[in-house]
Amino acid sequence: MPLRANSRGDRIAVHAGAAAATPPTKRQPGESLNAYSVVMKFGGSSVADAARMREVADIILAFPDELPVIVLSAMGKSTNNLIEAGELAAECGAGAVASLAPIARLRDLHREAMDDLRVDDATRDEVDALLDEMQRLCAHVADEKKLTPRNKDTLVSFGERMSTRIFSAYLRARSPYTGTHTTALAW
Helix, strand or coil, X not given: CCEEECCCCCEEECCCCCHHHCCCCCCCCCCCCCCCCEEEEECCCCCCCHHHHHHHHHHHHCCCCCCEEEEECCCCCHHHHHHHHHHHHCCCXXXXXXXXXXXXXXXXXXXXXXXXXXXCHHHHHHHHHHHHHHHHHHHHHHHHCCCCHHHHHHHHHHHHHHHXXXXXXXXXXXXXXXXXXXXXXXX
């Protein structure tokens, strides 16, 4: 399988017949297909911050003959911070939840990524609403003085839910046919 360098110089495999063999043209990924053709999964280190999300978008857009299903993990250390926030919340009062360090780290990470990627206001509102909802769940955990498995699972889901929204907004903005590119969110 031929190899190609990405923006960091890493060698990535390119399947036979991929658009990388021809000069790049601005086309909607998969515009000639009527069904999804490939699944692309990117883990937390691949979407750790805005710079890494740009690299993932470059990879996706390098294959205009594919109609991909994109699967993303939470950004960077989001999952660890979400679990830590839940565990600390179970040990403190609801009034102290807003000042928990992992919650501040999560807000900073996601807001910095949105700033760097210049995502639209609607996406910012969605991600801020998810951050607020996550903080309310931590306050509930603090009131109950217990992090149940269900609450832990719900907390962890916020990482993927936020990263997919941020990345989807960025990818839509990068797509040559912004108005026609639909991104399905799954977590």
